Every structure is written in structure tokens, then in C-alpha cells.
Amino acid sequence: MLFLTILAFALIGMFEIPPLVHRKQWRELIASSILLLIGLILAILLSLGVPIPPVSTSITKLFTPLLDALNI
Amino acid sequence: MRQIQKLIGCVSLCLCLMLIASGCWSRKELDDLGIVAGVGIDEAKSGGTYAMTAQVILPGQVAGGGGGQSGGSQGGSGSAAAVLTSQGDTVFDAIRNYTFHAPRRLYWAHNQIIVIGKDIAKKGIYPVLDIFIRDPELRRTAWVLIAEEKASDILKAKSDLEEIPAMAIRDTMETRQATSQVAAVNLHDFAAMLMSEGTSAVASLISTIEESGKTTHSLSGTAVFKQDKMIGRLDRQQTRGYLWVIGEVESGIISVTCPTDGKKVSLEIVRSSSKIQPRMHGSELEMLVEVSVESNLGGQMCDCDFATIPGVKALSKLQAAAVRTEIESAWKHAASLSADIFEFGTALKRKYPKQWKQLAPNWDTIFPETKLNIKVDSKVRRMGTISAPALPNTRRNTRTGEKMPSE
Amino acid sequence: MRLEQGKISSSQLVFIVLGVILSSVQVIPPSGRVGRIAWLTNLIGVIEACGFALIFIALAKRFQGDTFVDIASKVWGTYLGKAVSGAYLLFLFHIGSLVIDDFATFLNTVFMPETPSVVLALGMAAVAAYTVRHGIEVIARCSQILVPMLVVNTALAFLLALPQFELANLQPLFDAPLSELALGAHRATAFPYLESLAFLMVFPFVSRQKQVGKSVIGSLIIGGVFLSFLSVRNYAISGIVNTINVYPSVMAIALIEVGEIVTRIEALVALNMLSVAFLAICVFMYTNVLGTAQLLELNSYRPLVIPTAVLMALVSTIHFENYIEAFVFANQTSLLYHPIFEIIVPGLTLLVAAARGKRNTGRDALVSKEES
Numbered sequence: 001m002l003f004l005t006i007l008a009f010a011l012i013g014m015f016e017i018p019p020l021v022h023r024k025q026w027r028e029l030i031a032s033s034i035l036l037l038i039g040l041i042l043a044i045l046l047s048l049g050v051p052i053p054p055v056s057t058s059i060t061k062l063f064t065p066l067l068d069a070l071n072i
Numbered sequence: 073m074r075q076i077q078k079l080i081g082c083v084s085l086c087l088c089l090m091l092i093a094s095g096c097w098s099r100k101e102l103d104d105l106g107i108v109a110g111v112g113i114d115e116a117k118s119g120g121t122y123a124m125t126a127q128v129i130l131p132g133q134v135a136g137g138g139g140g141q142s143g144g145s146q147g148g149s150g151s152a153a154a155v156l157t158s159q160g161d162t163v164f165d166a167i168r169n170y171t172f173h174a175p176r177r178l179y180w181a182h183n184q185i186i187v188i189g190k191d192i193a194k195k196g197i198y199p200v201l202d203i204f205i206r207d208p209e210l211r212r213t214a215w216v217l218i219a220e221e222k223a224s225d226i227l228k229a230k231s232d233l234e235e236i237p238a239m240a241i242r243d244t245m246e247t248r249q250a251t252s253q254v255a256a257v258n259l260h261d262f263a264a265m266l267m268s269e270g271t272s273a274v275a276s277l278i279s280t281i282e283e284s285g286k287t288t289h290s291l292s293g294t295a296v297f298k299q300d301k302m303i304g305r306l307d308r309q310q311t312r313g314y315l316w317v318i319g320e321v322e323s324g325i326i327s328v329t330c331p332t333d334g335k336k337v338s339l340e341i342v343r344s345s346s347k348i349q350p351r352m353h354g355s356e357l358e359m360l361v362e363v364s365v366e367s368n369l370g371g372q373m374c375d376c377d378f379a380t381i382p383g384v385k386a387l388s389k390l391q392a393a394a395v396r397t398e399i400e401s402a403w404k405h406a407a408s409l410s411a412d413i414f415e416f417g418t419a420l421k422r423k424y425p426k427q428w429k430q431l432a433p434n435w436d437t438i439f440p441e442t443k444l445n446i447k448v449d450s451k452v453r454r455m456g457t458i459s460a461p462a463l464p465n466t467r468r469n470t471r472t473g474e475k476m477p478s479e
Numbered sequence: 480m481r482l483e484q485g486k487i488s489s490s491q492l493v494f495i496v497l498g499v500i501l502s503s504v505q506v507i508p509p510s511g512r513v514g515r516i517a518w519l520t521n522l523i524g525v526i527e528a529c530g531f532a533l534i535f536i537a538l539a540k541r542f543q544g545d546t547f548v549d550i551a552s553k554v555w556g557t558y559l560g561k562a563v564s565g566a567y568l569l570f571l572f573h574i575g576s577l578v579i580d581d582f583a584t585f586l587n588t589v590f591m592p593e594t595p596s597v598v599l600a601l602g603m604a605a606v607a608a609y610t611v612r613h614g615i616e617v618i619a620r621c622s623q624i625l626v627p628m629l630v631v632n633t634a635l636a637f638l639l640a641l642p643q644f645e646l647a648n649l650q651p652l653f654d655a656p657l658s659e660l661a662l663g664a665h666r667a668t669a670f671p672y673l674e675s676l677a678f679l680m681v682f683p684f685v686s687r688q689k690q691v692g693k694s695v696i697g698s699l700i701i702g703g704v705f706l707s708f709l710s711v712r713n714y715a716i717s718g719i720v721n722t723i724n725v726y727p728s729v730m731a732i733a734l735i736e737v738g739e740i741v742t743r744i745e746a747l748v749a750l751n752m753l754s755v756a757f758l759a760i761c762v763f764m765y766t767n768v769l770g771t772a773q774l775l776e777l778n779s780y781r782p783l784v785i786p787t788a789v790l791m792a793l794v795s796t797i798h799f800e801n802y803i804e805a806f807v808f809a810n811q812t813s814l815l816y817h818p819i820f821e822i823i824v825p826g827l828t829l830l831v832a833a834a835r836g837k838r839n840t841g842r843d844a845l846v847s848k849e850e851s
Contacts, residue, residue, distance in 0.1 A: 012786070019077075027775065027778075028777050036789070054800050055794060056812070063816060067815065072811050208589045212730070212734060213733075213742070260717070263720050264720050423650075
């Protein structure tokens with residue numbers, strides 16, 4: 001699974017990066033690489049089964065006091 | 073360089089598509105499936121658990137039998153459906169326990185009927201039905217039937233006219249309109265009746281009968297529920313009374329007695345409709361049930377000539393009286409069970425939402441006290457292809473209407 | 480260099496907004512617990528939403544040709560502006576990946592229980608990414624095809640469902656406490672109505688700027704009437720069971736049986752959901768990458784599309800741990816969370832802009848942007 005994940009990201013990299021290097025669009029390269037890197041880290045964490053707090057539920061938790069106060 | 077990139081892109085896209093688009097997950101090959109046509113659930117002997125009987129279609133047999141009459145009963149037993157049994161702590165458990173002995177994965181999307189044994193029906197049917205409503209593979213259009221005895225007997229019974237017995241039951245449910253003496257309730261309707269406050273659910277009753285030495289099934293009436301427990305039954309006549317009220321009579325034969333010589337006349341119902349109007353006079357509740365029925369003279373056994381204005385009038389009066397009797401019989405029975413099968417409570421809730429909130433908790437005691445006001449708008453329209461009985465003039469009795477007992 | 484050369488017509492804007500509004504039908508029924516009076520809360524919600532939509536329209540008028548990122552940096556200054564638009568972009572990202580999650584959950588629940596949701600999410604995101612890379616015009620044209628198709632499908636399903644129709648199910652028509660009505664209406668406003676306007680980003684690309692306001696209000700009203708119609712239809716078919724159905728449209732249409740042949744037409748509903756989910760994902764992904772590219776002052780947003788799509792799909796799998804959390808989010812959290820970005824941020828921006836007398840100074844912003 002981990003191997004597949006990395007392979008998939010390598011393929012995306014191969015597809016994305018050469019044209020940017022070719023056109024010397026360094027800013028774009030950095031931005032897209034950072035996004036891709038975050039994705040890669042997240043994908044690796046997910047495939048390793050590392051528990052990640054649920055995103056939207058965290059937001060719900062953030063709002064819970066207010067929701068309770070408003071009695072919704 | 074660019075072309076190579078494009079090539080790599082294309083190839084990897086194709087690979088991805090091969091992986092995703094072919095549907096690796098949840099794929100179901102036909103020859104690995106056992107298509108369930110009907111299912112029956114009883115209480116297991118061991119107590120507390122459920123015994124399940126599933127009728128599984130054997131595709132090879134269906135094709136062989138359907139290919140031509142000459143094939144007849146070819147290949148082994150010649151039955152196009154196999155009956156498999158299983159047990160489990162819950163219904164779902166029982167379903168999955170089939171995998172211990174059934175070589176095929178049972179596929180439920182084509183399930184047509186759910187038969188529930190009387191034992192379970194009396195103790196409460198919802199625990200059994202929940203999975204059928206909840207699971208996306210099962211369809212809510214499956215008919216819900218209550219077996220007079222054990223559900224497994226119903227599913228084991230055969231039909232001469234249909235290769236797959238469950239399909240035969242499904243088809244009899246669909247031809248019920250010819251008599252309108254069977255309430256047809258599918259899973260969705262049943263769930264809606266269960267959920268609706270005050271309403272008593274109903275479901276068709278099915279039993280086995282002997283026919284030329286073989287056991288086959290027959291629809292025998294209507295089971296009446298309170299919450300999800302079966303508390304009584306309506307016979308076929310009462311069932312039609314019930315169907316008149318809820319406006320689901322589509323066709324059927326009304327037998328009335330000829331006023332002159334006491335022989336029977338059959339009126340064929342063409343269409344009917346009904347309207348329930350609750351009225352509140354202070355604390356007194358009145359349900360106005362307006363039924364309109366239209367029929368044709370289907371056949372007569374007497375000598376009367378009804379092709380006169382008074383004759384037709386007499387017939388329609390007799391028809392109205394017959395309909396009224398059926399409704400009253402159903403109403404009396406329902407009232408004695410204090411089971412609001414007619415959804416009077418719902419009608420009340422729609423018209424008087426505020427008052428309903430007060431009535432609802434005591435509806436069981438209020439319902440039998442409700443005054444029922446039946447109005448039947450009865451019409452006899454056509455006479456078929458003859459206008460008078462095919463009898464010599466001398467035998468015909470043309471003075472039908474005048475001999476009517478005055479109402 | 481301009482990030483987006485494309486132009487869309489105001490009718491295309493209507494279709495896009497409609498697509499996003501209708502994409503909500505795949506999630507929890509737009510007014511959750513209110514059940515029978517959902518049609519009413521949907522209609523009242525539209526009125527509320529139209530009121531708040533005026534903020535968006537005023538902003539779009541004041542800053543003709545500017546996306547939200549431009550507006551924020553003009554109104555709030557460079558740094559604060561970047562922070563505001565950054566938060567706004569995160570919101571768009573979040574909503575986009577929520578739509579993916581909703582769609583994957585829908586397929587998982589009803590049609591493909593065994594397929595891992597990440598596969599569904601990635602598949603959906605991949606198609607959306609492909610579309611987004613081709614720009615706003617392609618998204619607009621997709622919506623022009625998909626939304627009318629949805630209307631035709633719905634009409635077809637409606638006709639087939641007519642025998643099962645029982646309008647009496649909807650009676651009594653107005654029997655609901657006022658508080659529930661108001662809450663339901665506000666819920667519908669926060670989600671889906673105003674959500675569909677959260678992409679202030681696309682307004683500059685509408686070719687006839689003067690009609691933006693008209694199209695937006697028009698599409699909100701059409702969307703609201705359509706959603707109301709759907710809730711009437713579903714309740715009339717399913718009756719009281721509708722209140723516990725997770726996917727009311729699917730379950731209502733699944734009851735249709737015309738003979739033994741026309742059955743299982745809930746596939747039509749699934750098709751509808753697929754098309755509007757696709758549109759909504761495209762829209763949120765597009766606005767997100769476009770805004771990010773503007774924020775980071777890139778020359779093109781295209782390199783960001785695939786990484787964003789992958790990230791969206793991955794995040795979509797970690798929104799909730801179970802269905803109940805999703806239900807709570809859609810029915811409760813969204814009441815407060817969505818308005819932050821749908822009402823408060825644009826509202827404050829408009830106020831500050833008015834106070835500071837900021838507006839787009841260039842006669843044609845798109846030209847002036849090219850010079851800078």
C-alpha cells in the first residue's frame with residue numbers, strides 16, 4: 001500500500017514537474033511541490049494507519065460550546 | 073521528450089482506468105450468485121433465534137423450463153428454485169450464516185416477498201423487518217406477508233403455473249385487484265404504517281392449501297397489527313370493507329341477491345374511490361366516509377330484466393347496501409380490536425392537528441367510540457353485451473324495480 | 480499575466496450556481512429534522528439567502544473585475560488581506576473536500592458498500608482536476624449540459640412517480656413551531672444556498688458584469704424552488720418514512736415500479752447526484768486553486784490543480800469518523816461555521832471597504848491587473 005502510494009505520487013511528480021522546470025516557473029514549482037508534499041505526507045500517514053483527528057468533527061468540537069449555549 | 077511524457081501519461085492513465093473503472097470492488101459475477109426470490113422467517117425451535125428460509129432461483133433450470141413446454145421437468149428435481157434454510161441470532165446473522173453451506177453468495181436485490189411466521193408476527197415483527205428496510209441491497213417494494221402457520225411451509229409450497237413459487241406469490245399479489253379482497257402491503261407501506269402515530273398496520277395473510285394432491289399457497293385475508301404485534305385478522309370480505317374505506321378497491325365482484333327470486337347477481341366493480349372526512353362536534357368524533365363505486369352488471373343467475381330505469385336503480389341500491397355491509401363488518405371488527413387500520417387518526421391529524429395532539433395518547437380508547445357515517449355513491453353503468461337475459465320474453469321479469477323493498 | 484482568460488455568460492453563472500445548490504441533495508436532506516415542512520423552510524431560506532446575497536453583489540459591483548483575493552488585499556491591506564483570503568481559501572478547500580466526502584459516502588451507503596471511499600474520492604477528484612485544468616469556461620459548459628440533464632431526469636422520474644403521489648401526506652401544511660421553521664430556514668441558507676455564492680472568485684469572469692446580481696438572485700430562487708419541489712415530491716411519495724430516509728430522493732424514486740420493467744430508476748437520481756457533485760467539486764477546486772495562485776502571485780494556477788485535487792480527495796476521507804458526525808456537522812455546526820465565511824467575512828469586507836472608501840479604481844480591472 002505504501003509502495004503504491006509513493007508510486008502514485010512519483011507519477012504525479014513526473015507529470016507535473018518537468019514542464020515547470022522546462023519553463024523555469026520556479027514559484028509555481030515550489031507551490032505545487034509543497035502541496036504535493038503535504039499530500040504525500042498525509043497519504044503516507046493514512047496508509048500507515050496513523051490516527052488523524054477527523055477534520056470537520058474537530059470544527060464541530062470547536063463550535064460545541066457556542067452551539068450548546070444557543071441550544072441548537 | 074514531450075511525446076514520451078504524453079505516452080507515459082497515457083499509459084499510466086490507462087492503468088489507473090483498468091484498476092478503477094472495471095470495478096474491482098463489490099463485483100458480483102452471475103454464476104457466483106444465488107438470486108433470492110423470496111424469504112421466510114420463523115422462530116427457531118431452539119428459542120430466541122430466527123430460522124430463515126430463502127428461495128433461491130436456479131438460473132439453469134429457469135432457462136431449461138422456459139425454453140419450451142417440451143422440456144418439462146428436465147434435470148433432477150426440475151424445480152427452478154431451491155429452498156435453503158439457515159439460523160441465526162438475528163436476521164442478518166441468519167442471512168450471513170448461509171455462507172456456511174451455500175456455495176453461492178446470496179443476492180437480495182431481487183427479493184420479491186418477505187413471509188413472516190405467525191409466531192414472530194404475534195411477538196413483534198419490527199426486529200425482523202429492520203434489516204430489510206435498512207439495507208440498501210434489499211428493496212422496499214418487496215411484499216410483506218404473514219404466514220398463517222410457518223413461513224417455511226409457504227416457501228416450500230409449489231405452484232403449477234409458475235416455476236418459481238416466490239414469483240407465483242408475487243404474481244398473486246399483483247392479480248389481487250381482480251377481487252380486491254387482499255390488502256397488499258409492501259415493505260415501504262408497512263414501515264409508513266408503523267411510523268404513523270395511531271395507525272394500526274396491516275399485512276396480507278397467506279396460507280397453504282391442498283390442490284390436486286399438491287401443496288400450494290393461497291392468500292387468505294389480512295393480518296391486523298397493533299404497533300408491530302399481530303392482534304387479529306380480517307377475512308376476505310372484511311378486507312374489502314377495509315379497502316373500500318382507504319380507496320384501494322380496483323376491481324372485484326359484488327354479489328347481491330335478486331329482489332324477486334333470491335338468486336345471485338354479480339356486479340363487476342370498475343372503479344371506486346373514497347374520501348375520509350373527520351368532523352368534530354364538541355368532543356364527539358365523526359368520520360364521514362364517502363365511497364363512490366361504479367360497476368357493470370357482470371352476470372345474473374335470476375330471470376329479472378334489469379334493463380329498465382327502476383331495475384338499474386334497484387341494482388345500484390343493492391350494491392350500495394352490500395358495500396355498506398362490508399365496510400360495517402370491517403369497522404366493527406377493527407373497533408373490537410381497537411385497531412385504527414383505516415388511518416382515521418392520520419386524517420384527524422391532518423385536519424385538526426392541535427386537537428389530535430390531545431387525542432393521540434388515548435386514541436386506542438377513542439377510536440372504537442368514533443361515530444362512523446358511511447355514504448355510498450353507487451352506480452351501475454353497463455350491462456355487457458346483452459341488454460336482457462337470453463330468455464324468452466315470457467320468463468323475463470321486467471317489474472324488478474317496483475318489487476324492491478322500500479328503503 | 481492574467482490567471483484566467485476565460486469568460487462565462489451570465490446564464491452560465493446561473494447554471495453553475497444551480498449545480499452547487501443542488502449538489503446538497505446528496506447530503507443530509509436540506510432541512511434535516513423539519514421533515515414535512517422542508518419545502519417551506521427551503522423557500523424561506525431562499526429569501527434569507529437572497530438578502531445576504533446582496534452583500535456579495537455589492538462587493539462584486541464595488542470591485543468589478545476583482546476576485547476575492549484582490550478585494551481582500553485592497554480592503555484589508557497586504558498582510559491582513561492575505562490572512563483573510565488565506566482563511567477564505569481554506570474554507571473553499573474544506574467545502575470542496577466535504578462535497579467529495581458526501582458523494583463518496585453516498586455511493587458507499589447506497590450503491591457500492593465495499594469500495595474504499597478513498598478510491599471513489601480520488602476518482603471524482605481526478606475527473607474534476609482534469610476539468611479544472613481547462614479553466615472556468617469548460618466548467619461552465621459542463622454545467623450547461625449537466626444541469627438541464629438533471630432537470631430532464633428529475634422531470635422523468637417525477638412523471639413515473641405520479642401514481643405513487645399522495646399530496647395528503649403533506650398535510651397539515653404549516654403545522655410547525657416558529658422556532659423550528661426559522662432554524663430550518665437558516666440552515667438552508669447556510670447550506671446550501673450561500674455556500675453556492677462562496678465563490679466570489681468567479682464573478683469577474685462573467686462577461687456582462689451588470690447582470691451578475693440578476694443571475695445570482697435568479698439562480699438562488701430557481702434553486703430554492705427546485706429544492707422545495709424535491710422535498711414536496713419526496714414527502715408525497717415516501718410519506719412519514721421520508722423523515723428517516725438518509726437519501727430521501729433515492730428512496731422515494733426507488734419505490735417507483737411501472738410494471739415489471741421500469742424499476743430501479745433510482746439510478747437516475749444517482750446520475751443527478753453524480754453530475755451536481757462533479758460540478759460542485761469543480762467549482763470549489765477551481766476557486767481554491769485560482770485564489771491560491773493569486774495569493775502566491777503565480778503566473779498560472781494549473782500546476783496547483785493536481786496536488787490540490789489529491790489533497791482534497793485525501794482530506795475528504797478524514798472529515799468524520801461516522802455518519803452521525805457528518806449529520807451533526809451539516810445540521811448544527813454549519814449553522815455557525817458556514818456563515819463566518821458566507822456572511823461575516825464578506826460583510827465586514829464590504830463595511831470596511833465602504834468606510835475606507837475603497838473600490839476598484841481601474842475602469843476595467845482586468846486590464847489594470849495586466850499592467851501591474
